[in-house]
Amino acid sequence: xxxxxxxxxxxxxxxxxxxxxxxxxxxxxxxxxxxxxxxxxxxxxxxxxxxxxxxxxxxxxxxxxxxxxxxxxxxxxxxxxxxxxxxxxxxxxxxxxxxxxxxxxxxxxxxxxxxxxxxxxxxxxxxxxxxxxxxxxxxxxxxxxxxxxxxxxxxxxxxxxxxxxxxxxxxxxxxxxxxxxxxxxxxxxxxxxxxxxxxxxxxxxxxxxxxxxxxxxxxxxxxxxxxxxxxxxxxxxxxxxxxxxxxxxxxxxxxxxxxxxxxxxxxxxxxxxxxxxxxxxxxxxxxxxxxxxxxxxxxxxxxxxxxxxxxxxxxxxxxxxxxxxxxxxxxxxxxxxxxxxxxxxxxxxxxxxxxxxx
Amino acid sequence: xxxxxxxxxxxxxxxxxxxxxxxxxxxxxxxxxxxxxxxxxxxxxxxxxxxxxxxxxxxxxxxxxxxxxxxxxxxxxxxxxxxxxxxxxxxxxxxxxxxxxxxxxxxxxxxxxxxxxxxxxxxxxxxxxxxxxxxxxxxxxxxxxxxxxxxxxxxxxxxxxxxxxxxxxxxxxxxxxxxxxxxxxxxxxxxxxxxxxxxxxxxxxxxxxxxxxxxxxxxxxxxxxxxxxxxxxxxxxxxxxxxxxxxxxxxxxxxxxxxxxxxxxxxxxxxxxxxxxxxxxxxxxxxxxxxxxxxxxxxxxxxxxxxxxxxxxxxxxxxxxxxxxxxxxxxxxxxxxxxxxxxxxxxxxxxxxxxxxxxxxxxxxxxxxxxxxxxxxxxxxxxxxxxxxx
Numbered sequence: 001x002x003x004x005x006x007x008x009x010x011x012x013x014x015x016x017x018x019x020x021x022x023x024x025x026x027x028x029x030x031x032x033x034x035x036x037x038x039x040x041x042x043x044x045x046x047x048x049x050x051x052x053x054x055x056x057x058x059x060x061x062x063x064x065x066x067x068x069x070x071x072x073x074x075x076x077x078x079x080x081x082x083x084x085x086x087x088x089x090x091x092x093x094x095x096x097x098x099x100x101x102x103x104x105x106x107x108x109x110x111x112x113x114x115x116x117x118x119x120x121x122x123x124x125x126x127x128x129x130x131x132x133x134x135x136x137x138x139x140x141x142x143x144x145x146x147x148x149x150x151x152x153x154x155x156x157x158x159x160x161x162x163x164x165x166x167x168x169x170x171x172x173x174x175x176x177x178x179x180x181x182x183x184x185x186x187x188x189x190x191x192x193x194x195x196x197x198x199x200x201x202x203x204x205x206x207x208x209x210x211x212x213x214x215x216x217x218x219x220x221x222x223x224x225x226x227x228x229x230x231x232x233x234x235x236x237x238x239x240x241x242x243x244x245x246x247x248x249x250x251x252x253x254x255x256x257x258x259x260x261x262x263x264x265x266x267x268x269x270x271x272x273x274x275x276x277x278x279x280x281x282x283x284x285x286x287x288x289x290x291x292x293x294x295x296x297x298x299x300x301x302x303x304x305x306x307x308x309x310x311x312x313x314x315x316x317x318x319x320x321x322x323x324x325x326x327x328x329x330x331x332x333x334x335x336x337x338x339x340x341x342x343x344x345x346x347x348x349x350x351x352x353x354x355x356x357x358x
Numbered sequence: 359x360x361x362x363x364x365x366x367x368x369x370x371x372x373x374x375x376x377x378x379x380x381x382x383x384x385x386x387x388x389x390x391x392x393x394x395x396x397x398x399x400x401x402x403x404x405x406x407x408x409x410x411x412x413x414x415x416x417x418x419x420x421x422x423x424x425x426x427x428x429x430x431x432x433x434x435x436x437x438x439x440x441x442x443x444x445x446x447x448x449x450x451x452x453x454x455x456x457x458x459x460x461x462x463x464x465x466x467x468x469x470x471x472x473x474x475x476x477x478x479x480x481x482x483x484x485x486x487x488x489x490x491x492x493x494x495x496x497x498x499x500x501x502x503x504x505x506x507x508x509x510x511x512x513x514x515x516x517x518x519x520x521x522x523x524x525x526x527x528x529x530x531x532x533x534x535x536x537x538x539x540x541x542x543x544x545x546x547x548x549x550x551x552x553x554x555x556x557x558x559x560x561x562x563x564x565x566x567x568x569x570x571x572x573x574x575x576x577x578x579x580x581x582x583x584x585x586x587x588x589x590x591x592x593x594x595x596x597x598x599x600x601x602x603x604x605x606x607x608x609x610x611x612x613x614x615x616x617x618x619x620x621x622x623x624x625x626x627x628x629x630x631x632x633x634x635x636x637x638x639x640x641x642x643x644x645x646x647x648x649x650x651x652x653x654x655x656x657x658x659x660x661x662x663x664x665x666x667x668x669x670x671x672x673x674x675x676x677x678x679x680x681x682x683x684x685x686x687x688x689x690x691x692x693x694x695x696x697x698x699x700x701x702x703x704x705x706x707x708x709x710x711x712x713x714x715x716x717x718x719x720x721x722x723x724x725x726x727x728x729x730x731x732x733x734x735x736x737x738x739x740x741x742x743x744x745x746x747x748x
Binding site: 083084085119120121122123124125126141142143144145146147149150151153155157158160161162163164165166167168250251252256257259260262264266267270271274278281288289 | 393394395396397398399401403404405406408409432435436437438467468469470471473474476477480481482483485486487488489490492528531532535536539540543544547548549550551552553554555563566
């Protein structure tokens with residue numbers, strides 16, 4: 001087959017177009033989401049925190065949470081390892097660290113992930129990551145499956161297990177209603193030591209880097225939340241290993257949605273190809289059965305035919321034999337007849353002869 | 359339900375009915391407490407442990423063990439194993455009841471069960487694997503209902519509708535396999551989002567494949583096991599065809615289970631090697647992992663093989679119990695036992711007595727419904743008017 005120059009060029013052109021789309025697609029999948037550019041955040045500098053629990057108290061007030069079991073002035077609660085609950089969206093724990101006399105304090109609350117696991121896991125889209133950074137929850141659609149709690153790597157969401165009719169998932173809202181009014185989050189506003197700094201996340205990362213550069217002896221060279229699980233709006237600085245402050249260092253940098261996107265991408269492939277495969281299997285089964293039926297039929301026909309031929313042969317032989325027998329019998333009868341005639345003639349002759357003799 | 363009571367009143371004082379009755383009463387009591395006082399009144403669930411055995415057993419194990427429906431109907435209608443035809447109806451029935459009570463049990467666990475249709479009405483959370491599970495289970499329950507309907511229609515005497523339902527067989531079977539592939543695997547994929555919580559020996563990117571392949575083992579083994587049990591208790595409802603096909607079926611499904619288990623064991627080893635966590639095998643969790651993979655995957659595989667080679671039906675039946683136990687163990691390991699392994703024991707989950715009561719309650723309801731149906735509808739025998747109509 002001859003290929004014209006023109007057709008060849010068309011092919012090359014098509015291939016080129018194909019390649020260029022592939023490149024665009026690759027570029028887009030390789031892009032990492034680094035958060036909304038104007039997204040807000042909080043930098044928690046654990047080296048400044050004194051464990052005064054003012055943030056806990058403020059959080060309780062601004063969120064209208066029930067009165068705590070023990071007063072916020074009671075510092076003995078710091079001794080126990082506590083987590084977020086339906087009554088406390090933030091807690092401060094104290095961590096005794098090696099040689100230091102003073103324990104290190106660390107505040108726990110929702111980290112407001114850039115690509116939140118809870119939002120990815122929710123099958124009614126009750127969670128939303130807002131452009132201002134807050135991860136907010138809509139209780140009016142929540143079914144109460146608690147998959148968000150399974151998914152959250154920071155173990156933050158809590159659940160109203162004792163509410164029989166309208167149980168909700170509860171967690172820090174980043175004080176989204178206050179931010180909308182131009183106010184600071186309750187905890188940030190109440191912190192007397194400026195251990196919490198509120199601002200644009202990008203600026204906070206710059207600030208944290210500066211602090212680490214200025215005091216390399218005071219800080220570990222890592223900003224917690226810059227890359228953990230794809231990055232979080234809340235960031236942390238520490239003078240000791242983060243894992244000594246109960247913060248996991250093995251979370252990796254993969255955002256939660258990327259952990260399940262592979263499995264989800266297989267779904268349309270199964271829907272598209274499984275019916276083809278299964279219908280093919282069915283078709284092969286039907287065909288096999290048809291062929292088997294045909295084979296049986298032709299075998300039966302063959303068998304009938306063979307029996308017929310055999311019977312015909314037998315019949316022919318029997319006929320031949322019978323005819324042969326008939327012939328022999330006839331010949332024999334003829335012979336006997338002739339013999340009889342001869343005998344009769346002879347006896348007749350004999351009867352006449354004695355007269356001549358007499 | 360009224361028919362069930364009727365069935366009970368006829369043979370009221372058997373030990374089985376007595377125990378079942380006690381379980382039903384206990385289950386109803388816990389049900390009332392659950393829906394009036396909330397989850398905390400009857401469960402040991404916590405903020406660290408949002409899922410207990412109502413998800414780990416009732417949902418995860420329930421769905422896996424109900425796989426006999428799609429496995430058997432695919433084998434008979436699509437893969438041409440017509441000689442096992444009489445096994446389809448019991449398998450479809452168990453599948454249907456299994457899924458139905460999975461959904462019932464799910465309503466105990468959900469905070470606001472009346473919002474169960476919300477994912478498909480209010481917010482299409484298509485990024486969630488739970489959305490996929492929910493959609494597939496809802497559709498598959500419908501498929502199972504339709505697949506089961508010929509038996510019910512024959513019983514009720516609606517022959518025209520019965521004919522129509524019969525014509526759908528192949529399409530429904532294909533649809534059922536597609537949906538089962540998707541949600542069986544998605545139940546495993548649910549945990550892909552939590553690599554920091556599930557023990558590395560169980561966490562694997564292959565989790566969806568593991569769940570799908572092992573559901574085939576579960577389906578095949580459950581059909582053998584149910585057949586054995588049904589033989590004991592419902593022998594009188596079985597016709598010659600069923601009884602005649604039963605032993606070849608045990609042998610055939612035993613052979614298939616041996617093969618699939620061999621494949622499952624292989625991909626489990628591939629996952630172990632890919633994860634490169636060999637060092638963890640010597641830890642307590644590692645030993646527990648080996649108990650599962652050797653004791654409940656490799657050994658059933660070998661026993662099925664020996665059973666098939668020697669045509670030893672007793673061994674195959676015994677192995678089916680072992681294989682089913684292995685599936686239960688695997689689902690509980692992934693969702694409860696090896697989940698949150700990083701937490702200290704004081705923050706771990708142990709089911710409460712009431713949670714166990716509800717789980718036993720659900721299993722009892724399945725058995726009672728199964729008994730109610732097979733003693734009335736043409737399940738283990740063909741309806742005299744509809745012979746050769748499938």
